[in-house]
Amino acid sequence: MKTEEYSITNLKVLEAESIHIMREVVAEFERPVMLYSIGKDSSVMVRLAQKAFYPGKIPFSLLHVDTSYKFPLMTKFRDEFCTEIGADLIVEQNKEALAKNANPWDLGTIKCCAQLKTGALLGALEKGNYDAAFGGARRDEEKSRAKERIYSFRDAHGQWDPKNQRPELWNLYNGRLNQDETIRVFPISNWTELDIWHYIHLENIPIVPLYFAKEREMIVRKDQLIPVGDKTQLQPDEVPEKVMCRFRTLGCYPCTGAVRSTATSVPDIIQEMMVERNSERITRIIDHDQEGSMEQKKKEGYF
Amino acid sequence: MNVDELLKQNQESDLLRFTTAGSVDDGKSTLIGRMLSDSKNIYEDHLEALTRDSKKLNREEVDLALLTDGLKAEREQGITIDVAYRYFSTPKRRFIIADTPGHVQYTRNMVTGASTANLAIILIDARNGVLTQSKRHGFIASLLQIPHVVVAINKMDLVDYSEEIYENIRAEYNAFLAKLNIPDLTYIPISALCGDNVVNKSDAMTWYKGVPLLQYLEDVEISGDRNLIDLRFPIQYVNRPNLDFRGYCGTVASGVVRCGDKVMVLPSKKTSRIKSIDTFDGKLEYAFPPQSVTLCLEDEVDVSRGDMIVHVGNQPRVDHNVEAMIVWMNEIKMEINKPYIIKHTASDVRGVVAKLHYHIDSDNLHRNQADGLELNEIGRISLELFKPIIFDPYVKNRATGSIILIDPMTNATLAAGMIIDRRGTTEKELTNSRSEPASSNIVREESLVSSNDRQRIMRQKPVTIWMTGLSGSGKSTIAKSLEKKLIELGRPCYLLDGDNVRHGLNRDLGFSAEDRGENIRRIAEVAQLFNDAGMIVITSFISPYREDRAGAKDIIEENKFIEIFIDAPIEICENRDPKGLYVKARSGEITSFTGISAPYEPPKTPDIHIETNTTDVSVAVDRIVKQLVDAGIIIK
Numbered sequence: 001m002k003t004e005e006y007s008i009t010n011l012k013v014l015e016a017e018s019i020h021i022m023r024e025v026v027a028e029f030e031r032p033v034m035l036y037s038i039g040k041d042s043s044v045m046v047r048l049a050q051k052a053f054y055p056g057k058i059p060f061s062l063l064h065v066d067t068s069y070k071f072p073l074m075t076k077f078r079d080e081f082c083t084e085i086g087a088d089l090i091v092e093q094n095k096e097a098l099a100k101n102a103n104p105w106d107l108g109t110i111k112c113c114a115q116l117k118t119g120a121l122l123g124a125l126e127k128g129n130y131d132a133a134f135g136g137a138r139r140d141e142e143k144s145r146a147k148e149r150i151y152s153f154r155d156a157h158g159q160w161d162p163k164n165q166r167p168e169l170w171n172l173y174n175g176r177l178n179q180d181e182t183i184r185v186f187p188i189s190n191w192t193e194l195d196i197w198h199y200i201h202l203e204n205i206p207i208v209p210l211y212f213a214k215e216r217e218m219i220v221r222k223d224q225l226i227p228v229g230d231k232t233q234l235q236p237d238e239v240p241e242k243v244m245c246r247f248r249t250l251g252c253y254p255c256t257g258a259v260r261s262t263a264t265s266v267p268d269i270i271q272e273m274m275v276e277r278n279s280e281r282i283t284r285i286i287d288h289d290q291e292g293s294m295e296q297k298k299k300e301g302y303f
Numbered sequence: 304m305n306v307d308e309l310l311k312q313n314q315e316s317d318l319l320r321f322t323t324a325g326s327v328d329d330g331k332s333t334l335i336g337r338m339l340s341d342s343k344n345i346y347e348d349h350l351e352a353l354t355r356d357s358k359k360l361n362r363e364e365v366d367l368a369l370l371t372d373g374l375k376a377e378r379e380q381g382i383t384i385d386v387a388y389r390y391f392s393t394p395k396r397r398f399i400i401a402d403t404p405g406h407v408q409y410t411r412n413m414v415t416g417a418s419t420a421n422l423a424i425i426l427i428d429a430r431n432g433v434l435t436q437s438k439r440h441g442f443i444a445s446l447l448q449i450p451h452v453v454v455a456i457n458k459m460d461l462v463d464y465s466e467e468i469y470e471n472i473r474a475e476y477n478a479f480l481a482k483l484n485i486p487d488l489t490y491i492p493i494s495a496l497c498g499d500n501v502v503n504k505s506d507a508m509t510w511y512k513g514v515p516l517l518q519y520l521e522d523v524e525i526s527g528d529r530n531l532i533d534l535r536f537p538i539q540y541v542n543r544p545n546l547d548f549r550g551y552c553g554t555v556a557s558g559v560v561r562c563g564d565k566v567m568v569l570p571s572k573k574t575s576r577i578k579s580i581d582t583f584d585g586k587l588e589y590a591f592p593p594q595s596v597t598l599c600l601e602d603e604v605d606v607s608r609g610d611m612i613v614h615v616g617n618q619p620r621v622d623h624n625v626e627a628m629i630v631w632m633n634e635i636k637m638e639i640n641k642p643y644i645i646k647h648t649a650s651d652v653r654g655v656v657a658k659l660h661y662h663i664d665s666d667n668l669h670r671n672q673a674d675g676l677e678l679n680e681i682g683r684i685s686l687e688l689f690k691p692i693i694f695d696p697y698v699k700n701r702a703t704g705s706i707i708l709i710d711p712m713t714n715a716t717l718a719a720g721m722i723i724d725r726r727g728t729t730e731k732e733l734t735n736s737r738s739e740p741a742s743s744n745i746v747r748e749e750s751l752v753s754s755n756d757r758q759r760i761m762r763q764k765p766v767t768i769w770m771t772g773l774s775g776s777g778k779s780t781i782a783k784s785l786e787k788k789l790i791e792l793g794r795p796c797y798l799l800d801g802d803n804v805r806h807g808l809n810r811d812l813g814f815s816a817e818d819r820g821e822n823i824r825r826i827a828e829v830a831q832l833f834n835d836a837g838m839i840v841i842t843s844f845i846s847p848y849r850e851d852r853a854g855a856k857d858i859i860e861e862n863k864f865i866e867i868f869i870d871a872p873i874e875i876c877e878n879r880d881p882k883g884l885y886v887k888a889r890s891g892e893i894t895s896f897t898g899i900s901a902p903y904e905p906p907k908t909p910d911i912h913i914e915t916n917t918t919d920v921s922v923a924v925d926r927i928v929k930q931l932v933d934a935g936i937i938i939k
Contacts, residue, residue, distance in 0.1 A: 006531055006559070006591045010318045010397045019595035020539070020554045027540040027608050027649070051583035052552070052595070056544030140390045147387050162385060166716045167411050167632050169418040170705045171554075172646050176714035190399055192390045198313055267306045274309055 011199055018045075018187040019052040020171060021150055022134070025185050026052075026059055028175050029132040032185075035121070036062035036089070038074045039250045041136035043205050044196055045188060046087065049134075061088040063124060063133070067116040068098055069229070069252035077208045092124035104254045105233050116252075122158045125182060132175065132183045140192045150189050156180035194273060201266040211269065213246040213261040225260065229253040312394055319525060322401040322416035322449070325426030326436035330457045334426065334495035335402055338517060339391050341502035386412050395521040410665075410679035411632035413443050414719050418705070421525050422451040424516070429462045429492070433475045439665040441476070445483035446628060446681070446721060448698060450528045453489045455516060460494040464507040478934045481910045482668060482862035484698075487523075488908040491516050529592050533695065534558030534566075535619060535703050536612040537648035542597055550581055550597035551606055556648070556702035558614070560598065561589040568604055569611045569693045570621050575602040592702075609650030611693045611703075619695045619703055625686045627697075627706060627720035628663075629676070635710060635717065637676040643717065644709040647692045648702070653711070654688035668862070676718075683723070696724030757837035763794055764936045765834040767827075767859045768927065771846045771906060772869030773898045774884055775876035777915040777923075781869060782843035784924045789839060792928070794937050796839035799826055804844075814895045820851050827855035834863055839937075847903040867927065868909035871916050873898045 008016075025032050034049065036042045049058045064078060082089040094102070097115040104112040125133060139146045149165055151173045166174050175183050188196075200207060217240045219226045226232070228240045232254060245258040246269075263269045325331040389400040401416030417423060423444045427437050444452050454476060462468045469492045480488065491500055492511050499505035500515045514522070540552040560566070564577045580587040581597040590596045598612060606612075613619060631637050640655050660683040662673035676682045697704030708718040758764055768785070770778045779800060786798040805812070809825055812818040823846050830840040846852050856864040876898065877885040888896035895901045911930060913923045931937045 006529070007317070007526065008591075008594070009314050010316055011314065013318050013593060016554060016593050016595040023540045023552050023595070024649075053542060053544075054581070054583035054597070055548055055550075056542055139388045143387075146389065147385050165385065167415045167719070169415055169707055169716075169719045170701065171419075172705065172707045174646065174707060174709055174714070174716045176644070176709055178714060181714075190388070190390070192392075194313060194392075198310060201310070202314075267310075270309065271306045274306070 011195060011202070014188075014191050014195060015048065015051070015199075017171075017190065018048045021173070021185060021187040022049055022052040024173055025132050025134070025175070029183070031128065031130045032060045032132040032134065033063045033090075033125075033128060033130040034058075034060055034134040035136070036064050036078070037136065037250075038064065038070070038078045038208060039136070040196055040200060040207050040211060041138065041188060043081075043207050044191075044199055045134065045136045046081075046085065047199075047203055047205050048187060050085065058085075058087055060134075061090050061128075063090045063092065063128070063130075065117060065120045065124060066091050066093050067120070067252050068093060069104070069116070069231075069254055071208075071210055071227070071229070071250065071253050073210055074208050074250060077206075081206060090124075090128070092120055092127070094120035094123060103231065104252070105231075109255055118158075125158065130182065131177060132185055134185045134187060136188055137186050138191050138193070138196075139186075139189050148186060148189065150186055151175055152184040152186065154182045154184060158182065160184075194270070197266060197270050197273065201270065208250060210247045210250055212265070213244055213263045213268075215242045215244050216258065217241070218243040218245060218258060225258040227253045227256070227258060313392075313397075316392065316395060316397050317525070318397045318399065319422060319520060319523070320399045320401070320420050321422040321424060321520065322403055322413070322420040323424045323426065324403055324413050324416075324440040324443070325457075326428070326431075326434055329426040329428045330495045331402060331426055334424075334455065334457065334493070334501065335389060335400055337495045337498055337501045339389070341498060342391060342393055342517060386416050393517070393521055398520065410439065410443065411630065411719075413440065414447065414630045414632070417443055417447040417449055418719065420447075420449050421528055422453065422520070422523060423449045424453045424455050427454060427456050427472060427476065429456050429458045429465075429468055429472065432472050433479065435666045437476065438479055438667070441480050441483060441485070442665045442668065442681075443630075445480075445485050446630070448484075448486075448701060448721070450525070451487045451489075451523055452485050453491060453516065453519060456490065456492045457495055459492045459499060459505075459508065460497045464492075464499075464505070466508070466510045469511075474933075477910065478930070481865060481934065484856075484861045485908070489513070489519060491519065530557035530700055531559055531591060532557070533617050533619075533700060534560050534564075534612070534614045535695070535700065536560060536598065537650075537693075537703070538606060538608055538610045538612065539649045540608060541606065548599075549603075550599050551612065552595070552597045553612075553649070554595045555590050555592045557592055557700055558617075559589055559591045560612070562587075565615050566600070566612050567615045567618065568600075568606050569613060569618070570691060571605065571610070573602075573604045574615060575600040575604050577601075609648070611648065619693050619700075621691050621693050623688045623691045624657075625688065625692065625694065625706075626660075626683065626723045627686060628681065628683050628723060629708065629718045629720040631676040631678060631680050631682070631718050633710070633715050633717045634678050635713070635715070637682075637718065639674070642711060644711050645686065645688060645692070645706050645720075646709060647694065647706045650690075650692060651709075652688045652690045652692060654686050656684045657687040658685040660684065684720075686720075694722050697721035698724065754835065754837075761795055761837040762938050763837070763839060764863075765837050765839055766863045766865055766931075766936050767830040767834055767840040767842060768865045768867060769830075769846070769852065769855065769859075770841070770843050770867045770869050771852060771909075773871065773873060773876045773903055774845055774896075775879040775881055776869045776871040777879075777913075777920070778843040778845075778869045780920055781913070781915075781923050781927075782841045784920050785927055786841055788924050788928060789841075789937075792937065794839060795837065796841060797833055798841045798843065799830060799833075800842075801844040804829075814901070816848065816901075819846075819848065820854070823848075823851040823855050824858065827858040830855075831859050834859065845897050845903070847897045847901065849904045849906070852906070865911070865930075866906055866909045867911040867913060868906045870905070870912060870914045875916050 053059055094116050102115045137145050147162055149168045153166055154160060217228045219238050219240055225243055225245050244262055246261040247258050263272050323331045387402045391398050403412040403416035425440045456469055456472055473490050492508055493500040493516060495501055499507055502517045504515050535556040535558060536553050537556055538551045538553050542550040542552050562577050566577060567574045578599045578601045580590050642653055642655055645652050645654050661670040662680055662682040663670050665681055695703040704722040706720040707716055710717050770782055772778050782798055786796055789796045809822050812822050833840045887893045888899040897903050
């Protein structure tokens with residue numbers, strides 16, 4: 001027997017691992033749900049879920065936590081994509097906070113995230129009585145995420161305790177829970193940003209057009225390119241200008257910067273990554289609003 | 304490089320998972336930071352943040368360790384408290400690092416990181432030498448059967464790049480590791496801080512002839528680490544989307560499954576054939592580890608999660624009673640007869656620890672009687688499960704030989720376990736995998752005299768000194784002189800020589816690969832009996848196949864097995880030709896002659912390596928004796 005016959009590429013190893021994780025969760029939990037953020041990682045997760053349960057349909061719902069500050073193009077993409085693949089989509093919001101006009105300009109990003117993202121998420125999980133929630137976080141994204149387990153245990157309040165995580169051995173995941181406890185599951189933990197793009201390219205996975213470069217109305221504020229949305233508050237003598245740019249990651253428009261770019265296809269984007277010397281989350285304002293900010297958000301229940 | 308080239312490269316590169324272990328301040332995080340930064344795998348904004356944080360924390364230079372010490376608590380204390388995963392790639396390979404801390408209280412983290420690793424880097428601080436911690440790390444690497452181990456002797460810059468210091472540490476650590484089962488072992492002297500031998504070869508250590516660490520990581524052969532022989536397909540999930548489709552989802556744990564294969568479902572033992580192997584991307588002809596696929600069977604068989612599909616002629620064990628080495632990972636102490644949940648492949652079963660055979664001290668490998676295990680303690684247990692599980696010994700199959708223990712009350716993961724190949728017998732080596740006797744009615748009789756009693760009166764630890772090498776390499780010459788020397792020192796010993804054994808015990812065996820294997824097995828059994836009687840055994844056999852020598856090591860027990868590679872170039876052996884055999888082999892009069900018409904597989908990591916074209920017999924003998932004394936095998 002020749003070993004070449006049994007060689008397997010890095011991406012296929014990652015794919016197999018993710019599929020294994022998803023099947024474990026569906027087999028072991030009563031009410032799993034997949035958090036769907038409309039971003040590229042979510043698109044890859046959905047494809048992996050399709051693969052894991054083929055020829056069956058995805059046996060869980062996709063849950064989108066809508067802050068109301070998402071780009072309109074994202075919402076449009078979400079609805080079309082979910083309809084096309086026949087996914088069961090649930091959209092949840094923190095209506096109470098939105099009724100009180102929660103927004104990042106008045107509250108600051110920390111409080112805004114706590115209410116519209118973390119708060120809405122915890123509310124949605126409780127409402128749906130979900131015991132496991134898939135998330136598309138990757139360990140290469142951010143330092144505290146580098147320490148996440150694949151099965152991340154959360155107490156009855158959705159909190160993460162980094163010093164008291166369950167040891168995770170081989171591929172034997174411990175998903176046992178007591179009342180109200182939950183598990184966040186990260187099937188693409190071991191993927192890198194390049195892996196995601198490469199996979200999107202190979203698999204021809206649909207993504208939101210905001211990832212591709214186009215002339216867009218932007219505010220140029222220091223080094224950041226800030227998109228102009230309905231409620232964006234301009235500083236004195238700021239005038240939006242047309243800039244050829246794209247988004248490396250997609251969050252809420254007030255808190256997601258764009259990068260100057262001419263990449264209009266997935267290979268173009270990968271080409272850009274080859275020379276890119278900054279990490280992808282540099283355009284995410286929420287990661288930098290306080291020291292150890294992601295760690296803090298995660299402890300409180302954020303992804 | 305353009306995009307297509309990058310994608311091609313990314314697509315063709317394989318994946319190496321490795322773990323790092325070292326004591327506090329051995330420089331693990333610095334090493335990882337160095338690998339990332341010198342191989343240009345750090346983004347600029349991360350590097351800037353690093354420079355900023357280094358200043359904030361009053362570090363004199365940019366502290367590469369801050370790259371991996373991600374949590375606030377760690378940064379404040381300057382330690383790593385949990386396993387962190389890092390990703391980087393070079394043109395040849397993709398890497399996942401499990402960075403695990405070396406504190407006493409965090410043994411469990413190293414075990415966690417080691418469980419998925421193909422390779423472990425064990426760091427030793429050149430100034431401190433081999434510490435208790437280093438021994439523990441080596442022991443865990445062998446316990447978890449990590450296929451490749453690299454010992455990086457770090458901070459060489461602080462010991463003037465001294466070859467002597469490096470060699471002393473290497474010899475000391477080798478003597479310790481010789482008692483363990485480490486399939487592939489390499490030493491590299493480095494300075495993570497200065498970058499010597501990490502990515503780039505060191506100018507300060509020209510005496511080191513090997514490759515830098517990163518190059519080693521890029522080149523080490525890992526495709527052979529997978530088991531492609533024994534088909535094991537644990538069923539994770541039964542997929543029944545409609546009445547026409549019933550598929551069994553799972554990841555191929557080992558072996559290769561093909562369409563049309565005759566298979567058996569365990570534990571029901573129902574047989575069927577593979578009708579199809581389904582994936583989203585189309586049907587496959589065959590599947591192999593670690594692919595995740597869906598199998599459909601020809602017949603309607605009752606199959607559920609936790610069952611296993613195997614080949615009819617190659618079956619794992621199915622049993623209630625299992626023995627395992629376990630690492631306890633929780634503050635709640637292990638108790639005998641307390642119920643636990645055991646997770647194994649895709650099944651959860653309840654069971655109790657029926658017996659704790661011993662607690663093993665990972666610092667010196669001593670075994671102690673104990674009535675329980677505490678956090679970070681390692682012991683050997685017998686489990687009584689309320690339902691049978693389908694398993695293989697861990698040394699043969701990591702995927703089907705590993706278990707975790709879960710507390711039914713708190714749901715905490717309490718322990719990691721490695722199943723041992725044995726049914727209910729006691730007191731043998733933990734990774735010893737001797738095959739079962741042909742009849743199950745054969746039971747070992749326990750002697751009233753323990754091996755400790757014999758050791759005490761003989762004032763030596765019985766070992767087998769196994770010499771391997773080509774015909775004419777000098778094995779018999781050195782073996783005879785060694786025997787004479789040991790007798791002069793008053794040490795009871797006995798030489799088993801190849802030709803002599805073939806005149807009697809093994810007269811029915813020829814020189815085919817099978818017969819050579821049987822030859823070695825019998826010799827190993829005899830050596831084991833002599834060892835049991837307290838004697839030191841010297842063997843002198845070509846023993847050309849690695850697998851056979853590994854088998855001998857298993858029989859003799861690995862901590863009693865000292866492998867010596869008697870090495871001489873084949874031209875020199877042929878020149879010496881003491882028995883005129885090479886001439887006969889060349890003329891075709893002898894077939895299957897090692898080195899001429901049959902292969903010789905040299906040991907990858909012998910305990911002692913003697914090159915006889917440059918070493919005198921007396922020097923060689925003295926070296927061996929010194930090693931025996933240093934390892935405490937004989938007391939001078």
